[in-house]
Amino acid sequence: MFKVRLQEVSLPTSDRDIDSLTTWFVDTLCLVRKRGDDMADHGLANPVHRLLRDYLFAQPEVGWDAQMLADELALTPASLNHHLTRLVQSGIIGYTNEGKGWRRYYLRGGSLSKAVEIFANQASIIVNQRLEMLDNHWGRENPRLVLELPENDRPPLTLGIVDHRPLIPDSEESLLSQWMGDFGLLGERPGKEIKADSISVQLFELMMGRDAPLSLDEAAEILGGQKARIGRILERFRSSGMVERIPRTDxxxxxxxxxxxxxxxxxxxxxxxxxxxxxxxxxxxxxxxxxxxxxxxxxxxxxxxxxxxxxxxxxxxxxxxxLGGRLPLGHRMNGEDSAQVKRNVQDSLDRVLRRMRRVAEMLESELSS
Known part of the structure; x- marks a missing residue:
């Protein structure tokens, strides 16, 4: 099953060595929960970093035996399997079965650029298909304000991309809550927020049917939640590119x-x-x-x-x-209709994918020199 969490990271500027470019990929694909800058070695000794830098990226034509990788990286089979599973789910690497549970892992396409191209096509198709869910819940009719002011401080994109799958029988989640969880709207570990009647799901449903921007005070009054919690939820919504925060000219x-x-x-x-x-x-x-x-x-x-x-x-x-006054801010869906929201999310995703292609070219150039 294709499953990845993408995070928008600025292109490397001054440091374009192999380690910096590999770290960029690790951060963009959210392969390590703790970012490299927070570590004493900046993440260079991290198993995922070494696995990509020294094996999969360095020798893309080679199929790597899992047991050999575990020995080389000084990892237990369970730990290595965890990292390899995440890479396989992200669509960057594949594997072949050689019987008796043995697998060989390889970079898809035979090169990093081709692997990124396969990843980009797969991610775009899945996002495009799964965003159709918005059409089923859209209820906004007259969303334009008399005076429209653009959003000034859009956060970097953070988007989950997961294949569609049936709901688990007797599950407390709904199709919408599962969809929100897959896109990262419920956070990295949704917990109780995955329930069909969670405050996150109610808030998203409210915004899909509301024309006027929604302030924190209004959301707290309507849903009965704490403003701080609702604020964090709305920031997650904004990071996905589906929601914007604008001055309330109304x-x-x-x-x-x-x-x-x-x-x-x-x-x-x-x-x-x-x-x-x-x-x-x-x-x-x-x-x-x-x-x-x-x-x-x-x-x-x-x-x-x-x-x-x-x-x-x-x-x-x-x-x-x-007069020294200021307008309050409000949140609303990032588009006048569901089609525009889809385009905006897809545009943000395309921006990240273009960077991935560029960094892949830079990394291949560094590895070949």
Whole structure:
């Protein structure tokens, strides 16, 4: 069964030696839970690193006997089998049976570049097919905001890719929760989150049917969970490329009201007129109405919304910036429809696969020199 966890890692820049490039592959395929930088030897003595560097990558045309590899790497058969199984599941290496339980392991395709190409094609097909699940649960109808602002700090992609398989009989998981677990939306070790009614599954279902961005406060109120926990879940969703975190321009009037009330109390009318953007963006009538309401302490969100109705949203954003305010952030699905979410995830995956192809070429060049 094809099973791999991909993590987006920056291309090596200065260090392009064999060890650095091999480490890049180990990190990208998440073959070691603890990253090399956290180890005293930077992971160079790790069995997986040595297995790839000294055997599979260095001599791609050779089939390696498991017992010989265990002796060379000073590993128990069980430990070696664990590492080899993960590599086989990732689609990078294959094996031949030679009877009596003996196997020979080899790099697929006969070279690293070909192995990566096989891996890339297989991963893309599986992701494309399994993302069809979104169509069955999609319920968003009018997701666009009046003013759309892009996400500024998208996290690196972390995506699980697993073959489809039937549910285990009498299992507590559902097709959706299994699907989420396979894509890494439930974390590396889902535990109770794999249940069909877990908070992660409920949150994802909520987002697939919700037009407006979802704030942490709203999610906590709807689902009854702790904000810190929901925040961690949403970050996992974002890392998959299926969810984005954007400024909530649908709350622009609320943000303006809060900024006006705060700055009027702190700095007064003169500052708001000259430096706060009132004279620059609002006409005299709007300035007077808003300042009078502020002076009486009766300014409401409805008042702000009414006065801003004829002002371009971009100008409203400028006013908010001049007042020193900020928009709250909200989470939503990364696309207006399920097809766009699929494209965005596939684009992120393609970016990682292009890097894998490039690093494979660099590594082959280093090994041949």
């Amino acid at each position: 709350r622009l009037s609320v943000a303006l009201w809060n900024a006006m009330a705060t700055q009027h109390q702190r700095r007064g009318e003169d500052w708001m007129l000259k430096k706060g953007g009132f004279q620059r963006i609002l006409n005299a009538k709007q300035q007077t109405k808003l300042l009078m309401a502020l002076k009486k302490g009766k300014l409401s969100i409805e008042d702000v919304d009414k006065e801003m109705k004829n002002i371009d949203p971009q100008q409203q954003m400028l006013l908010l910036n001049l």
